[in-house]
Amino acid sequence: MRAQPGEIEWQVMWNRLIAVVEEQAQVLLRTAFSPIVREAGDLSAGLFDRRGRMLAQAVTGTPGHVNSMAEAVKHFIARFPLETMRAGDIYITNDPWMGTGHLNDFVLTTPCFHRGRLVGLFSCTSHLMDIGGLGVGPDATDVFMEGLYIPHLKLAEEGRLNATLMAMIEANTRLPIDTVGDTYSLAACNDVGCRRLVEMMEEFGLADLDALADHVCDRSEAAVLEQVAALPPGAWSYAMTVDGYDAPVTLRATTTVSGEGIHVDFSGTGPASGRGINVPLAYTTAYTVFGLGCAVAPRIPNNAGSLARLTVSAPEGSILNARKPAPVSSRHIIGQMLPDMVFGCLRQAIPDRVPAEGTSCLWNINLRGRAQDANGNHGFSMAVTSNGGTGARPRKDGLSATAYPSGVKGTPVEIAEALTPTLFWRKELRPDSGGAGRQRGGHGQVIEIASATGEPFEILAAFDRIHHPPRGRDGGRDGAAGAIRLASGATLQGKGLQTVPAGDRLVLLTPGGGGLGDPGERAADALAREVADGLVTPPGAPGAR
Incomplete structure (x- = not known):
């Protein structure tokens, strides 16, 4: 039986995980057709354990993609239980509520097998320039006007591509070459991640990732709690008015610091809009916890452990928790204001850090x-x-x-x-x-x-x-x-x-x-x-x- 790794070996394995997911991201960056990906880096890549916990994210990527993808893999596992997964399977969705917030982001997840056993899952996201509909703008009045909507489906089964699904994707875009090419680039980067992880596990003699996953998540969670404990306990509120679509929108937040962590509640925020500036809760959560991380724990790795003590709520039906089929194409307009909302609250407690x-x-x-x-x-x-x-x-x-x-x-x-x-x-x-x-x-x-x-x-x-x-x-x-x-x-x-x-x-x-x-x-x-x-x-x- 293999001895429990020491602190140095844990750290070496953690650094290797970061190298694995960064290579995953670089493959996506260098093979993408859409210039917003290859030139601007609008993507995410990460490794997840069998429980759907995000263990490591690539340095290259955006918070809106990474932190919403952190929950997306759990939806894939719910739809395709682990025992049904096979080597060569690839899963796809662009569901805004269970993905990264709007239809132009494809999320692909690939199970990784080592010596015939499922050991983890690689997931990635990138922005595609066109997936039909009215285009990337806020004019639509429901999500169905905004483009092709892909539920959780198999893009490939045991290495065999779903040609029917690819034909549907190709037929529903103004840029068929780019859109099909971007889908292949997403699949390719996960494949590279799987190969590099297997090489790492062979090198370190790992049969599974369970112990390493627990170590990463437990250490990160404890580190965040230590930073939270150094803050003054209390609750602080902030409000901000932005332009909205045809009328101003007021955002309200209350940030509460306690021994359990930090919670941000957006009660009092305005209702959902009739146009596509609404934000699914997954995207609201993604940018809110990013703001918290920047202010409170900037040097702690971003993974399921460090995110566990940062929680978010917003009233259902508000512009920050819009219900399907609300239009959400331009969810970044409101969603990317949320770190400023967090900073506005925390400036009352830690003004020298925001x-x-x-x-x-x-x-x-x-x-x-x-x-x-x-x-x-x-x-x-x-x-x-x-x-x-x-x-x-x-x-x-x-x-x-x-x-x-x-x-x-x-x-x-x-x-x-x-x-x-x-x-x-x-x-x-x-x-x-x-x-x-x-x-x-x-x-x-x-x-x-x-x-x-x-x-x-x-x-x-x-x-x-x-x-x-x-x-x-x-x-x-x-x-x-x-x-x-x-x-x-x-x-x-x-x-x-x-x-x-x-x-x-x-x-x-x-x-x-x-x-x-x-x-x-x-x-x-x-x-x-x-x-x-x-x-x-x-x-x-x-x-x-």
Whole structure:
């Protein structure tokens, strides 16, 4: 019988698990067809034990994918019991309520076998550019309008691909080559994960992962409880109003710290919207616990153990716990505001560890054209990831043009222009957009786009912080509000499908982050550098912030 591993061996095996899942993610990153995956990293990858507990997640990935996928595998196990799984099986879904929040994210799960025994499951998620319906925008009035809905199904059985299902997927997208290719890339990365895990188990003489899984989860849970115990116990509330679709939406949260952990309750939050800005509870939970982790336990690995003591609730039927068949395509708009909600609560208990409000939600530029291309795609469709500024931090300025909390990278202009008939006339930091303060909020961007062929094109707008910009804190100024318009002068709506006319240009001004502290206390040399760099108007000049 193998002796119980010592502390060093446990640590070596843990580090190997991280290497395994990161290679899994890199395979997905390098084989994906969708540019939002291979260029921006909008994906997740992880290893789960036989109980459906997430043991390790890849460094590459987004919290919305990872932390909702953390629960998704349990739904696969419920639908396909472990004893029915066979080597070569692959399972798939894009169910927003049991996956990652909207139909454009495919979740694939693959059982891993070692010496004929099921030892764990690999799961992965990526964003697909088009799965039919109205497209990636908030215009739909129910989820069925938003695209192809795949329940928990077998994509492959004992190595035999489900050709009927693949044909259905291919027939329900404007980008059949990309969509089919992305599905294969998801399957491939899980296969690589399985091979690397088996190699690791052979090397360490492991017959199963049970003891290692318990060690990882128990240690992580204990570490989080230790961090929670160092916080002052109590309950703190916070509210935030954002633009919504056709009316403002107010979010409310109460965060309670106790000896059992931290619970965030969103009672008092507004009702579900009639348009696709609603958030399934899985996605609400994903970004809420990410915010808690950043503030309370940033150095503790993210897995089932560390997440166990961070819990979330939201009233059923609210915009943060929308019931099927509510439209949810643009769930990131509201969902990515939730770390700011957590920080707003915790700033009353640990003000030196949380930032001011930031842009938070991605300003993804979803562009679409109608002309069919030579590859059989029915027009072009692309999400150009872009971002505003983050909120100022207690000891540092906010980050400019940075996607927090999602963590995705910005799409390079060269990639967007190579894959679509568009031209980027401008993409630069937006002066005076970061909120003034002792620490300044991060700056947003100015982006100007035109058709390369002179044809009209569509923008599936899903933007926020236009009417309710990020708020400053402790005397810091608000960040600049976002804006969307045409170069000819017309103002566009922040949400909804709209057309950029032939010969005109789309102009976007992404928001800046809120400032922190009295602007009069800002270091003179820091202000001088900003003025010299053209990021801040000289003091006393018209429009100075």
